Structure formats: C-alpha cells, structure tokens
Amino acid sequence: MNYDLIIVGAGPSGIFTALELVKNGYDKKILLIEKGTRIEKRYCPKEKTKKCVSCKPYCHITTGFSGAGAFSDGKLSLSPEVGGELPDLIGYDKAKEFINYTDDIYLEFGADEKIEGLENTEAIKDIRRKSIEADLKLVDCPIRHLGTEKAQDIYYKIQEYLIENGVEILFDTLVEDLVIEDNAIKGLIIIDSKKKNEKKEIFSENVVISTGRKGADWLKHMCTSHNINHSSGTVDIGVRVEVRNEVMEKVNNVLYESKLIGYPAPFRDKVRTFCQNPGGFVSQENYDDNLAVVNGHSYKDKKSDNTNLAILSSHNFIEPFNQPIEYGKKVSELVNMLGDGNILVQRYGDILDGKRTWEKELNRSNLTPTLPDAVAGDLTSAIPYRPMMNILNFIESLDIVVPGFASRETLLYGPEVKFYSNKIKLDDNFMTNIRGLYALGDSSGWTRGLMMASVMGVIMARNIKKG
Structure with missing residues (x-):
C-alpha cells in the first residue's frame, strides 16, 4: 500500500x-x-x-x-x-x-452568490461609531453564508x-x-x-x-x-450567548455577522465575538472522552426566533505550565460535571445576582432556549474568574453597540472552548x-x-x- x-x-x-x-x-x-x-x-x-x-x-x-x-x-x-x-x-x-x-x-x-455585509454603508458607520464608544473594534469582513x-x-x-x-x-x-x-x-x-x-x-x-x-x-x-x-499557542475560553432576534435585528440586517474585538478591564485580555447565527440554533458537539462543548448553527431555510454568537476570551500560557489544550479540556470537564454531562445554561441577570439559574426561571422569559436539553445551572462555578470577568465586561460593552444585549434574560451557554492552541x-x-x-x-x-x-x-x- x-x-x-x-x-x-x-x-x-x-x-x-x-x-x-x-x-x-x-x-x-x-x-x-x-x-x-x-x-x-x-x-x-x-x-x-x-x-x-x-x-x-x-x-x-x-x-x-x-x-x-x-x-x-x-x-x-x-x-x-x-x-x-x-x-x-x-x-x-x-x-x-x-x-x-x-x-x-x-x-x-x-x-450562494450573495455576500453579506457589503451594503448599508451608513448603517455600518453607525455601528462602528457605537463600537468606538464602547471601546470595541469592528472588523470589516464580507461573509458568504452557505x-x-x-x-x-x-x-x-x-x-x-x-x-x-x-x-x-x-x-x-x-x-x-x-x-x-x-x-x-x-x-x-x-x-x-x-x-x-x-x-x-x-x-x-x-x-x-x-x-x-x-x-x-x-x-x-x-x-x-x-x-x-x-x-504552545492561544486557548479560547468562552460561552455561547443567545438573545431574541429583535435585539440583534439591526446588526443582523446590516452585517449578518458582527466581528467585534475588545480588551476589557481589568485584565485587558483579547475578547472577541465569533460565529454569529441570526435565526440560528445553539448546538452541542461531542469530542473524545465524552467532552460536550457548545456551538451554533444557522440554516438557510429553517429559522428560529433567536440569534446566537460566541464570546471568546483568549489566554496564553508559557511557564511553568504550557498545555493550553489540557487547560481548555479541564474547564470544559468542570462545566460538563455541573451539567451532568450536558451543556449548561445560565441567565445573565442571575450571574450578576450571584445565583444559579433554575429551569422554572427559563420558562418565564421572552427568550426560549433553542438547545432543549441544556441544563439550567451556574457557569460561574466552573469557568475561571479571569475569563468569566472578561466575558461579563465584554457583554456590558457590547450593550452600547446593541442595546438590550445585556438584558437580564440573555442566555449564556457553556462551555465554548476552541481546541486549536x-x-x-x-x-x-x-x-x-x-x-x-x-x-x-x-x-x-x-x-x-x-x-x-x-x-x-x-x-x-x-x-x-x-x-
């Protein structure tokens, strides 16, 4: 052979x-x-x-x-x-x-021959203006959505x-x-x-x-x-955020995907949005050793009432520890453990209040989760302090660009970890x-x-x- x-x-x-x-x-x-x-x-x-x-x-x-x-x-x-x-x-x-x-x-x-994010230049300028106000950088990137x-x-x-x-x-x-x-x-x-x-x-x-x-x-x-x-390279630790389409409507219509980068206080680590899915669905992926991580899908024909996107906090390790893939796996394992092997979901408002989310609370909001088997719980008990603070402060900044993004009912799913480090x-x-x-x-x-x-x-x- x-x-x-x-x-x-x-x-x-x-x-x-x-x-x-x-x-x-x-x-x-x-x-x-x-x-x-x-x-x-x-x-x-x-x-x-x-x-x-x-x-x-x-x-x-x-x-x-x-x-x-x-x-x-x-x-x-x-x-x-x-x-x-x-x-x-x-x-x-x-x-x-x-x-x-x-x-x-x-x-x-x-x-599809259509390219998203090329039209509505005045609207894009308005989004960029708000991004500057929020101390975020809007990256120009035309998108072809398959x-x-x-x-x-x-x-x-x-x-x-x-x-x-x-x-x-x-x-x-x-x-x-x-x-x-x-x-x-x-x-x-x-x-x-x-x-x-x-x-x-x-x-x-x-x-x-x-x-x-x-x-x-x-x-x-x-x-x-x-x-x-x-x-050893960078490991991205983050969450998948889900909001109603009405909250993201302007950005979805103008850019389809908003690629924003920030360096929030107090740590000034790089934090970015990734993989935005208008009318999309939060999904689960399983890696080896039964590691469950969250992702998002966006179909051409099938649509939901929600938009989801990842917020990822980038971290580098040099010495004495230099195994970022193992670090990302350990964080994921902790989140999986709290969710009994499932994806964990928590409301943004509950994080601010220092409490876990309960299943009955999810049923009271305007926002219906698109991942039906996600388990309501407490992400802050598993995701380390530094990336969690980066994510929360980034969400606060993003609320200036997209009013309503930091609503108390906004959903955070975890873990979203990228294994390319x-x-x-x-x-x-x-x-x-x-x-x-x-x-x-x-x-x-x-x-x-x-x-x-x-x-x-x-x-x-x-x-x-x-x-």
Missing part, C-alpha cells in the same frame, strides 16, 4: 488539497484518510430524540467528511483579517488572492468529485501513529476506527496532516512523540522539521474557520505540484 501522497483528515484543508491537485491534473496516487464516515451517512439523532445520546465511536457533528464544517453554520469569511494567522505566514496580499480563488471554487460547487444544510450539499458534491477523479478515500479509519525514519516521514499505522483490532502500515514519503480541531490533541501527542517542532512550526511550503511531513488547517494552529483552512489546502496543493 504505497501512495504518492497521503492526507490525514477530510476537513476543509485536506479536502481542498486533494481537490486542487485533481483540478490541476495531478495524476499520482492520492489517499485521503478520514476517521468518520461519508458525508451522506452523517446524522445527529438529536433531531428526533431532542437530547444528545453520545453517539459511539464518535460524534457525527464533529467527525466525518468535511469535519465540523458540514454541521457548522457554514460561513465563509472573505477577509484575511479573519480566520487565524495564515497571512503572517504567507503575506496579506497572497492570502487575499487565494481567498478570492477559493471562494470561486465554493461558488462552482453551489455556494447554511448548515447547504454546506452539506456542497461538500457532498466535492466528495463525489474527488472519488470520481481517482482520489482514494478510507472512511472509518484512524491513524494511530506516524512512521518516521532518519527525520523523514515513511508512512502511517492505521486501524479501523470502529473495530480497533487490526493494525495496518501504509507508506508514503509525503504526508499532509489536516485533522482539524477534533484532532488537535492527537497532533499535539504526535509532536511530542516524534519531536515535531511546535509551540498547538501551533506547528512550518516552512514556506508548510513542511514541518520532519522531511515530507506537512501540517494544515485548524489543527496546525495557523487557521480558524472554513475559508482559511480551505485556502491553506489550495496553497498546499500548489506547493506539491510545484515540487
């Missing part, structure tokens, strides 16, 4: 590496390995059960062809200022050029295109280890992700790791085991210090989101073709 190129992980960066190679006539043997299943077989039973049933051996929302992208809100951020630090590696202008190129590929496979259900259609077409054009895809396959000799990649040890009983060794002198946030912990382990150069040291071709071993996407620590991960895959393909 010898291949010219093996790609580990069928998320956006891995998919677009294979896709760009195929589109440009690469006629060598490509193998794409995915821990989960085909995209059309991915299904969350919560649609019927109304509660998470902890699917085994993996959560279909986070695992399978296209990764978490197939079950996300499906937004493509069309600015180099959003989506991670890839522009620092390749340059701003090059990042912009490849965003435009990659966006055209999404359009080719059926993405929609959760439409994203699945687009990635299904890409999946079939790759298969029809000779890309071999191994589904339900787990990469247990890397085979490295004389500081060069030689292959991989793989096993069936459901049976986990028969190991196989496959060979290639070119391996691309693109395991996404789901595989960030595994990649950190590989780095430690095989002396792959890396550094391990940063791999790469050269200009995205190669690690191990010859022939490359790292891409969110698991590499260089991107955050669908578009930048896809862009990194396109550039990776160009580098392979050129080499």
Whole structure:
C-alpha cells in the first residue's frame, strides 16, 4: 500500500488539497484518510430524540467528511483579517488572492452568490461609531453564508468529485501513529476506527496532516512523540450567548455577522465575538472522552426566533505550565460535571445576582432556549474568574453597540472552548522539521474557520505540484 501522497483528515484543508491537485491534473496516487464516515451517512439523532445520546465511536457533528464544517453554520469569511494567522505566514496580499480563488471554487460547487455585509454603508458607520464608544473594534469582513444544510450539499458534491477523479478515500479509519525514519516521514499505522483490532502500515514519503480541531490533541501527542517542532499557542475560553432576534435585528440586517474585538478591564485580555447565527440554533458537539462543548448553527431555510454568537476570551500560557489544550479540556470537564454531562445554561441577570439559574426561571422569559436539553445551572462555578470577568465586561460593552444585549434574560451557554492552541512550526511550503511531513488547517494552529483552512489546502496543493 504505497501512495504518492497521503492526507490525514477530510476537513476543509485536506479536502481542498486533494481537490486542487485533481483540478490541476495531478495524476499520482492520492489517499485521503478520514476517521468518520461519508458525508451522506452523517446524522445527529438529536433531531428526533431532542437530547444528545453520545453517539459511539464518535460524534457525527464533529467527525466525518468535511469535519465540523458540514454541521457548522457554514460561513465563509472573505477577509484575511479573519480566520487565524495564515497571512503572517504567507503575506496579506497572497492570502487575499487565494481567498478570492477559493471562494470561486465554493461558488462552482453551489455556494450562494450573495455576500453579506457589503451594503448599508451608513448603517455600518453607525455601528462602528457605537463600537468606538464602547471601546470595541469592528472588523470589516464580507461573509458568504452557505447554511448548515447547504454546506452539506456542497461538500457532498466535492466528495463525489474527488472519488470520481481517482482520489482514494478510507472512511472509518484512524491513524494511530506516524512512521518516521532518519527525520523523514515513511508512512502511517492505521486501524479501523470502529473495530480497533487490526493494525495496518501504509507508506508514503509525503504526508499532509489536516485533522482539524477534533484532532488537535492527537497532533499535539504526535509532536511530542516524534519531536515535531511546535509551540504552545492561544486557548479560547468562552460561552455561547443567545438573545431574541429583535435585539440583534439591526446588526443582523446590516452585517449578518458582527466581528467585534475588545480588551476589557481589568485584565485587558483579547475578547472577541465569533460565529454569529441570526435565526440560528445553539448546538452541542461531542469530542473524545465524552467532552460536550457548545456551538451554533444557522440554516438557510429553517429559522428560529433567536440569534446566537460566541464570546471568546483568549489566554496564553508559557511557564511553568504550557498545555493550553489540557487547560481548555479541564474547564470544559468542570462545566460538563455541573451539567451532568450536558451543556449548561445560565441567565445573565442571575450571574450578576450571584445565583444559579433554575429551569422554572427559563420558562418565564421572552427568550426560549433553542438547545432543549441544556441544563439550567451556574457557569460561574466552573469557568475561571479571569475569563468569566472578561466575558461579563465584554457583554456590558457590547450593550452600547446593541442595546438590550445585556438584558437580564440573555442566555449564556457553556462551555465554548476552541481546541486549536498547538501551533506547528512550518516552512514556506508548510513542511514541518520532519522531511515530507506537512501540517494544515485548524489543527496546525495557523487557521480558524472554513475559508482559511480551505485556502491553506489550495496553497498546499500548489506547493506539491510545484515540487
């Protein structure tokens, strides 16, 4: 089982590496390995059960062809200022050029032609004016919204295109280890992700790791085991906030997604909004070890009465502790423990009053939670003081931009933690210090989101073709 190129992980960066190679006539043997299943077989039973049933051996929302992208809100951020630090590696202008190129590929496979956030310039100026008053920065970023259900259609077409054009895809396959000799990649040890009983060794002198946030912990382990150069990056600790659509109506209509950054007192840590979903639904994702984290979806056709968005507080650790992924997992475990394995929800007003939220109190408000199995409780008993204060002070500032955002009935769900904190040291071709071993996407620590991960895959393909 010898291949010219093996790609580990069928998320956006891995998919677009294979896709760009195929589109440009690469006629060598490509193998794409995915821990989960085909995209059309991915299904969350919560649609019927109304509660998470902890699917085994993996959560279909986070695992399978296209990764978490197939079950996300499906937004493509069309600015180099959003989506991670890839522009620092390749340059701003090059990042912009490849965003435009990659966006055209999404359009080719059926993405909506409408771009949000380009019109209503006077209204945008008014939002920016209020942001300045609140000591927040409004980031200009046009958005192409795919929609959760439409994203699945687009990635299904890409999946079939790759298969029809000779890309071999191994589904339900787990990469247990890397085979490295004389500081060069030689292959991989793989096993069936459901049976986990028969190991196989496959060979290639070119391996691309693109395991996404789901595989960030595994990649950190590989780095430690095989002396792959890396550094500890940032971990984002936060909550998913939900309000009525009426509260966010102006921002939703003008920008669709408001990307705001602040450095609230007293700590002056970076705090930002992320993944805003007008008319959306709060959702649950399960990671390994039954870790439940909160996220948000936004469909093209199905709408709720609420808008949800993440507020994330960024933290760095250097010494003596430098394991941000483990830190984020511990915070998540504490929140899960208080929710008896479920997502926890608390009213903003109850936090200010220093009390937990009770189920009966949720039923009295104008705001009906869109995550029906979230457990009412006390987030402040689990989320550490520093990120919690950052989040609360940021909400207070955001209320100046969006009056009513800091209403007592505003809901905070937790935990929302982003596991992309391990940063791999790469050269200009995205190669690690191990010859022939490359790292891409969110698991590499260089991107955050669908578009930048896809862009990194396109550039990776160009580098392979050129080499």
